[in-house]
Amino acid sequence: MKGALRNTSQYILPLQKNQGPPGNYDLYPVYAIGEGKIFSSLRSLAAMLPDSGTIVIDGFAGICFEEFIEEIKRYLVEEKRYLPQFINVEEALLSDEEIGNAVSAFTGGDDPLFGRRTDLVLRDFFDTAKIDQLNEDESYRVIYGTGASLVDSKAFLVYIDLPKNEVQFRSRAGLKTNIGTQPVNPKYDYKRNYFVDWFVLKKHKEDILSEIDLFVDGQRPGEITFIKGNDLRKTIRGMSHNAFRVRPWFEPGPWGGTWMKDRIHGLNKDVCNYAWSFELISPENGLILESGELMLEFSFDLLMMQEPSSVLGDCQEVYGNEFPIR
DSSP states (O other): OOSOSOOOSSOOOOSBOOOOSTTOOOSSOEEEOOTTSEEEOHHHHHHTSOSSSEEEEEEOTTOOHHHHHHHHHHHHHHTTOOOOEEEEGGGGBOOHHHHHHHHTTTTTTTOSSOOOOOOOOGGGGBOHHHHHHHHTOOSSEEEESTTGGGTOTTSEEEEEEOOHHHHHHHHHTTOOOSSSSOOOOHHHHHHHIIIIIHHHHHHHHHHHGGGOSEEEEOOSTTOOEEEEHHHHHHHHHHHTTSOOOOOOEEEOOTTOBSHHHHHOTTSOOOSSOBOEEESOOTTTOEEEEEETTEEEEEEHHHHHHHOHHHHHGGGHHHHTTOOOOO
16 A cells, blocks of 8 residues: 555554453453454455355445455465456546535535534445446346445355544545545544444444344554354353443544543653543444454444344433433
8 A cells, every 4th residue: 555544543443362461451352252253364365255145245335445455366376266246336437526516415514613413325425326226137246345345235245343432533544434526634534434434334334233144344554353143143142242442443532631642551652742532432432352362443433233122121212323421
C-alpha cells in the first residue's frame, strides 16, 4: 500500500496479548472462547473459500479491499486452485455527485457540528439496475467491496470489520472512509460517518449478521484474524449473559496531562500527553475475543444487534438495540 495506513500515536491491536506486569491496568481485556476458534493469515482464509458459485467479501467502509483481494489471488494461485472472476461492487455505485446530494440532507451544511441521523439504507448508494444485473451471473466469482452482499444474499459471505477508532485513524491518513466517495477532510468525513455512513453500515451489518460465514478483523495490514460465523454468533450469545469489558480508547488532546502516560503500562509514551480515556462509549469501543493466544476485535454494536434484550432487559423496549450509556 502506498503511504501510511493510519495517522495516530496509538498502537494497533497486536495479534497476541502481552500480559504486562501483575495488577496493571489491562489495555486489552479479552473474552476467552477456548482453543481453535480464531484463525490467522489470509492463506488460511483462502483455503476455506468454496471452489464454485458466488463468494461475497463485504465489509466496513475504510477497508482496503484491493490489497486484500490481491493477497487472496496470490494464495489461490500458489495452491493451484482455479481462479474465480473478481468484481468490485463499486462498479454499481451511484456517482459521487448523486451520493453527495443524497447525504447532504443529513450533514448540516456548513455547520461544524450539527447534522441529523440519516434514514438512508445501503442500497440507496447503488444503481439498483446494476446490482440486479450482477445478480444474474451464476459463474464462479468473487464480489467484493462495501455492500457486496447486496448482490447475492445467499452467497458464501466473508465480512471484514474495522473498529471505528481505526476508521478515524485511516481518515486522518487521507484514506477513503465514506461509502462511495473520495475523502474531503478528516473533520467532514467523521461528521458524515457520524450522521450517515455508520448508521447505514450498522443497519446493513445487522441485516447480514446471521448469514456471515467468516468474520474478519481487518484492522492490521497483512495480519488478519478471523472466526467462523457460527462461532461468532454463539460467542456473542454467551457474552450477553456474562461480564465483559470493552477495549479502552486513549488519545492526546489540548487539556491533557501525563498521569496516564506515567502509570499505564503498554501505552505509547512518545506523545505530549493523554487527554482522552474512555470505556464505555459504545459507538467507539470494541470487544476483544481470545482463542489460542490470538486476539480478534469486533464492534460493540454486533453484541447489541444480536442480543439487545439480554444486555438491556426490559429497557430494550425504550432503546431498541442502542446502548444508552456513555
